[in-house]
Structure formats: C-alpha cells, structure tokens
Amino acid sequence: MKIQHQLKIISNKKITDKLYHLVLEHGKLAAQVKPGQFVEVRIQESLEPFFRRPFSVFRSQKAVEIFYEVRGKGTGILSSQVKGAMLDVMGPLGTAFTLPAKKIKQVVMIGGGIGVAPFMALSDALKNRGHDLLLLYGGRSKEFTFNMAEFKKNGCKVFISTDDGSVGVKGRVSELFDKIEINPDTTMLYTCGPRPMMASVQKFAQEHGLKGQCSCEEVMACGVGVCLGCVVKTTAGYKTVCHDGPVFDLHEIVW
Amino acid sequence: MNLSVKIANLKFSNPVTVASGTFGAVGECWDLKAAKQLGAIVPKTVTLLPQQGNLPPRIVETPSGMVNAIGIENDGIDAFIENKLSMYAKIGVPVIVSISGKSDEEFQIMAEKLAGLSSVSAIELNLSCPNLKHKVLVAQDAGATQQVVALVRKIVNQPIIAKLSPNVTSIADIAAAAEAAGADAVSMVNTFQAMVIDVEKRKSMIGNFTGGLSGPAIRPIAVNMVYQTAQRIKIPIMAMGGISNAEDALQFLIAGATMVAVGTMSFIDPNTAIKVLDGIKVYMRKHKINDIKDLIGFIK
Ligand SMILES: Cc1cc2nc3c(=O)[nH]c(=O)nc-3n(C[C@H](O)[C@H](O)[C@H](O)COP(=O)(O)OP(=O)(O)OC[C@H]3O[C@@H](n4cnc5c(N)ncnc54)[C@H](O)[C@@H]3O)c2cc1C
Ligand SMILES: Cc1cc2nc3c(=O)[nH]c(=O)nc-3n(C[C@H](O)[C@H](O)[C@H](O)COP(=O)(O)O)c2cc1C
Ligand code: FES
Numbered sequence: 326m327k328i329q330h331q332l333k334i335i336s337n338k339k340i341t342d343k344l345y346h347l348v349l350e351h352g353k354l355a356a357q358v359k360p361g362q363f364v365e366v367r368i369q370e371s372l373e374p375f376f377r378r379p380f381s382v383f384r385s386q387k388a389v390e391i392f393y394e395v396r397g398k399g400t401g402i403l404s405s406q407v408k409g410a411m412l413d414v415m416g417p418l419g420t421a422f423t424l425p426a427k428k429i430k431q432v433v434m435i436g437g438g439i440g441v442a443p444f445m446a447l448s449d450a451l452k453n454r455g456h457d458l459l460l461l462y463g464g465r466s467k468e469f470t471f472n473m474a475e476f477k478k479n480g481c482k483v484f485i486s487t488d489d490g491s492v493g494v495k496g497r498v499s500e501l502f503d504k505i506e507i508n509p510d511t512t513m514l515y516t517c518g519p520r521p522m523m524a525s526v527q528k529f530a531q532e533h534g535l536k537g538q539c540s541c542e543e544v545m546a547c548g549v550g551v552c553l554g555c556v557v558k559t560t561a562g563y564k565t566v567c568h569d570g571p572v573f574d575l576h577e578i579v580w
Numbered sequence: 581m582n583l584s585v586k587i588a589n590l591k592f593s594n595p596v597t598v599a600s601g602t603f604g605a606v607g608e609c610w611d612l613k614a615a616k617q618l619g620a621i622v623p624k625t626v627t628l629l630p631q632q633g634n635l636p637p638r639i640v641e642t643p644s645g646m647v648n649a650i651g652i653e654n655d656g657i658d659a660f661i662e663n664k665l666s667m668y669a670k671i672g673v674p675v676i677v678s679i680s681g682k683s684d685e686e687f688q689i690m691a692e693k694l695a696g697l698s699s700v701s702a703i704e705l706n707l708s709c710p711n712l713k714h715k716v717l718v719a720q721d722a723g724a725t726q727q728v729v730a731l732v733r734k735i736v737n738q739p740i741i742a743k744l745s746p747n748v749t750s751i752a753d754i755a756a757a758a759e760a761a762g763a764d765a766v767s768m769v770n771t772f773q774a775m776v777i778d779v780e781k782r783k784s785m786i787g788n789f790t791g792g793l794s795g796p797a798i799r800p801i802a803v804n805m806v807y808q809t810a811q812r813i814k815i816p817i818m819a820m821g822g823i824s825n826a827e828d829a830l831q832f833l834i835a836g837a838t839m840v841a842v843g844t845m846s847f848i849d850p851n852t853a854i855k856v857l858d859g860i861k862v863y864m865r866k867h868k869i870n871d872i873k874d875l876i877g878f879i880k
Binding site: 327329558 | 601602603604611624632633636637638639640641642643644645646648650653795796824844846847848849850851
C-alpha cells in the first residue's frame with residue numbers, strides 16, 4: 326500500500342486562538358483511514374523542523390481532516406499554510422480503535438485537550454449503531470474548548486470541564502467520571518490525552534473492572550515502526566506508539 | 581552506464597544502500613519495488629541475546645538532525661535468523677547483517693551462526709559497543725578493533741565490513757587497524773556522541789542521558805572523515821552521515837567512498853534512497869561518466 330501522499334490544502338481555519346482545523350484533499354487516503362489512525366505530516370520541505378509531526382485523523386469522509394493545537398514550531402508553521410498549498414503526508418499509520426461489540430450500551434470517550442481529535446472519527450463510525458455515546462472533554466481554558474455541535478450531531482452527550490472553570494465544570498476531566506455507568510459488561514471506555522489524565526482513566530477503570538482503550542502520544546521520527554524511538558512501557562515490555570499503537574488496551578500501558 | 585561496485589568478491593548492482601537501524605520491515609516503510617532497486621540492504625544490528633533497549637525518551641530532534649539512544653532493541657540473533665532473515669533475503673539484493681557483541685566471545689558465537697548462511701551476503705561489525713576489557717568502545721581502540729576483526733575473519737568467508745565510530749581522535753588509524761586485521765571494507769560513520777538538555781526541567785531530553793547525533797547536521801564532518809580515511813586505506817569505504825539527496829551522496833563518492841548509505845533521512849522521506857540513486861544516474865549522464873568507478877575518489 327502506498328503510504329506517502331501529496332495532498333492539497335482545501336482549508337486551514339482558525340477555530341480559537343490555539344485550535345485549527347485543516348482539511349486536505351482526500352487523494353486515496355481518506356477511504357483507507359480507520360478511526361484512531363494517524364498521519365505524519367511534513368511541515369515544510371526544509372530540514373526545519375526536522376521530524377514529521379503526527380496528527381490523528383479527525384475525520385475522513387469526503388476529505389482528510391486534522392484538528393490541531395498550535396503548540397510549538399511545527400504546528401505554528403502549519404497554521405500559516407494556506408489553501409492550495411501541497412502537504413507531504415504519510416498515512417494511514419498505526420492501529421485503530423476496536424469498535425465496541427453489539428452488547429455495549431454506553432460508549433464513553435474521554436478526551437483531554439487536543440486528544441479529543443480522534444473521537445470525531447470514532448463517533449462518525451458509531452453513530453446510529455445503537456450505543457449511548459458520551460463525550461467527556463477536559464480543556465485547559467476557554468481557548469482550548471470549541472463548539473461541540475458536530476459531536477452532538479453524531480448523537481454524543483457532551484460534558485466539559487476546564488481547569489479554570491471558564492467553560493463547564495471547574496477542574497479535571499475526572500470530575501465528570503460520575504456520568505459513567507459502571508457496568509463491566511456494557512460500558513466501554515476510550516481515552517486520549519495527556520499522560521496523567523489517561524493514567525487516571527486507567528485507575529478508574531481498574532477500580533471498577535471496566536474495559537477500555539487508550540491512544541498514546543510520543544515524539545516520533547519514522548512513524549512506521551522502524552527506528553524504535555517512540556516506545557511506551559507496556560505490561561509486555563516496550564512497544565512502539567506508531568506501529569503497535571497509538572491505540573492500546575487501556576490496561577496494557579504502564580504509566 | 582555501469583553503477584556496479586564490489587566489496588571483496590561481492591558485487592552490488594549500484595552503490596546505494598541503507599544504514600543499519602534505519603531500514604525496517606518490508607511492506608511498511610519500504611515497498612518491495614523500491615527495496616529491490618537498492619545495491620544492498622542492512623537491517624538493524626542484532627546482538628547475541630535479546631535486548632529490551634533504553635529507557636524512553638529515546639529520540640529528540642535537533643537542527644537538521646536528531647539524537648537517538650535506542651539501545652539496540654532487538655530479539656537476538658537466533659530470532660533474527662529464524663524470523664527475519666528470509667524475509668530480507670527475498671528482496672533479492674545482497675543482505676549485509678550487522679552484529680554487535682559485548683565481548684570477543686559474543687562476536688565469535690554470532691559469527692559462527694552466520695558463517696554458513698548463504699542468505700547472509702556480508703557481515704557488518706558494529707564496533708560502537710562497550711569493550712569490557714578496555715573500558716572504551718571497541719571502535720575507539722585500534723587494538724580492540726584489530727582483535728575483533730581478526731577473530732571474525734577466522735570464522736567467516738563472507739566479506740567483513742567494520743563499522744567505525746567518529747568519536748575518536750583519528751578515524752583513519754582505526755580504519756587502518758581494521759584493514760590490517762583482514763576487513764574487506766569499513767563503513768563510516770556511526771553517530772556522534774551528543775546531548776540535548778531541557779532547560780526548564782534541567783534534565784537531559786534522552787532517557788539514557790546521552791545519545792548519538794545523526795542526520796544532515798553531521799554530513800560535512802563525515803565527508804571529511806571519509807576523505808581522510810580514503811587517503812590511508814585501500815579497502816572500500818561504505819559512507820553514511822546525513823545523506824539527503826544525490827548531491828550529498830556524490831560528495832562522499834568523490835571523497836573516496838565506494839558505497840553510500842542513507843540513514844536518518846529515510847525517516848523524513850522514505851523515498852530518499854531511491855531519489856539518491858536516480859539522482860546519481862542523472863549526474864553521471866550529465867557529466868558523461870560511464871562507470872561509477874571513474875567517480876570514486878576522483879577529487880580534483
Ligand atoms: C499519534 C499522535 C496523534 C496526535 N494527534 C494530534 C492531533 O490530532 N492534534 C494535535 O494538535 N496534536 C496531535 N498530536 C500531537 C502533535 O504531534 C504535537 O503537538 C506536535 O508534534 C507538536 O509539534 P510542534 O512543532 O508544534 O511543537 P514542538 O516545538 O515540537 O514542541 C512544543 C512543545 O510541545 C511538546 N511536544 C511536542 N511534541 C510532543 C508530543 N508528540 N507529545 C507530547 N509533547 C510534545 C514539546 O516537548 C514542547 O514542550 C498527536 C501526537 C501523536 C503521537
Ligand atoms: C534511530 C537510529 C538507530 C540506529 N541504529 C543503529 C544500529 O542498530 N546499528 C548501527 O550500526 N548503526 C545504527 N545507527 C547509525 C546509522 O546506521 C548511521 O551510521 C548514522 O545514523 C549516520 O548516518 P545518517 O546521518 O544518514 O543517519 C542508528 C541511527 C539512528 C538514527
Ligand atoms: S517513530 Fe520510529 S518506531 Fe515509532
């Protein structure tokens with residue numbers, strides 16, 4: 326399968342001061358992406374920044390969409406890219422979320438910050454399948470929250486927490502865990518976000534015997550499982566986030 | 581146009597190969613069609629026993645390069661021979677197997693395992709490993725280098741390529757020691773010892789504390805080292821260090837390298853090695869050079 330694509334930018338819109346929505350012409354890529362998989366974007370042709378930057382696929386229906394936070398050098402340059410420019414994109418890469426079995430009643434997506442991105446693709450895949458979809462979103466402040474209408478269109482019940490209380494409940498996303506139905510047979514958790522948050526989800530799941538998956542983040546060089554640079558510690562030793570992950574069993578990761 | 585080159589009696593269809601540790605499983609980073617065009621392939625170094633590798637973070641980007649401390653994570657040589665070797669051999673180009681030992685004895689056992697295998701075209705000795713006896717890397721000690729190469733020379737018939745570390749006072753001296761011990765070629769350079777510090781946390785950005793610098797940042801230093809070494813030894817040099825395009829590769833060839841390997845830049849653009857090969861052909865046509873051998877070491 327060809328994994329390197331030259332994709333044209335259809336739009337690159339500012340959503341808040343920190344968040345951007347990038348839409349790329351689909352090429353052959355959009356149809357191949359499964360929820361949870363990611364792409365590696367070469368920010369520009371020069372050697373600065375050196376590594377490609379990994380981004381979850383936010384949506385892949387008519388186009389390849391990325392939802393990103395301006396964090397540093399690479400995402401800063403990306404935010405200045407304009408419509409019509411070409412981007413060198415590798416993908417789809419990594420593992421996808423395992424879709425919940427029929428008997429699962431409540432699907433809980435717990436996203437911290439930009440970690441919410443892959444849940445758009447997941448909820449696209451899960452809408453109208455008979456599950457109750459719950460999105461618990463923890464953001465730092467107003468700058469990092471955005472209109473959740475698209476999630477709601479997919480049937481998600483949305484709850485928000487912010488560190489400063491500017492939107493939703495004040496505090497960490499764990500303040501929202503009381504929305505989770507504690508039933509090991511019919512509840513499935515998905516989480517993506519900062520390490521401490523995912524560790525807290527794992528702890529909660531362990532305490533209540535809940536199943537789940539998490540999507541991990543590490544700095545990457547190759548993105549395809551060759552360099553062994555992006556490993557996380559698991560119960561079965563080191564595994565690569567780019568190839569063995571980014572989606573792992575929630576209980577497999579050793580934080 | 582003739583691009584073929586040789587190390588001892590082993591012939592390669594062209595001088596472009598990949599650097600150990602940067603080329604992986606077929607069908608992922610490398611489609612088979614591309615890999616078949618290479619002069620040879622060099623899989624990641626294997627050790628006698630499985631190694632779990634270093635504590636993360638293992639990589640950090642730097643200006644035009646990266647620092648890595650992977651710690652040669654691998655399943656050990658037996659698993660390599662059983663599970664991976666035939667897959668690499670199926671590509672249909674020579675397979676150069678890279679090995680590293682913690683002692684002379686480990687090198688000896690691994691060499692014995694590879695000696696009879698027809699799918700192992702050549703053996704690269706990664707000498708950037710601690711030498712328990714001398715307290716330095718093998719590649720940092722001419723005597724230790726000579727000893728390991730001579731030992732393996734007695735065991736295997738395949739060509740031996742000694743991979744050298746640039747972290748020495750005179751890399752040409754070490755290359756000469758390898759040549760004297762019976763190496764058929766040297767490959768150079770491995771990564772440069774390096775460090776990156778997170779000033780906010782006042783901590784190293786690498787779990788292993790220090791690592792090795794690679795990528796275009798090291799290229800001019802590597803070109804000079806290849807040039808200096810080419811003046812000293814008669815055996816071929818396989819050169820690497822930040823090659824990102826044909827022009828970079830041509831610098832190494834003109835400096836005296838017989839083969840060139842693409843490493844880190846494959847991470848940034850998996851098609852780099854093929855672009856290098858195509859670019860060398862374009863250059864030869866433009867300069868009316870019919871045989872690549874008329875380029876190697878011909879610096880005016
Ligand atoms: C599988 C995967 C999926 C991702 N999906 C998305 C996504 O959908 N949207 C999005 O905005 N981001 C996503 N990221 C994170 C994104 O790759 C980083 O934010 C980006 O690489 C930062 O690049 P930069 O050059 O702007 O920042 P840099 O200048 O490189 O760094 C700025 C700061 O961010 C930190 N940082 C940089 N990269 C990472 C990283 N990978 N993990 C943790 N901290 C980091 C640095 O330590 C530094 O403090 C994902 C990462 C992975 C591994
Ligand atoms: C992530 C990574 C892993 C490497 N692993 C090995 C290895 O296992 N054995 C080895 O001999 N060299 C290893 N190297 C060194 C390369 O083979 C090469 O000598 C060096 O990186 C310089 O070339 P480059 O700048 O083109 O990458 C590794 C380099 C990198 C970046
Ligand atoms: S980034 Fe190279 S193995 Fe994951």
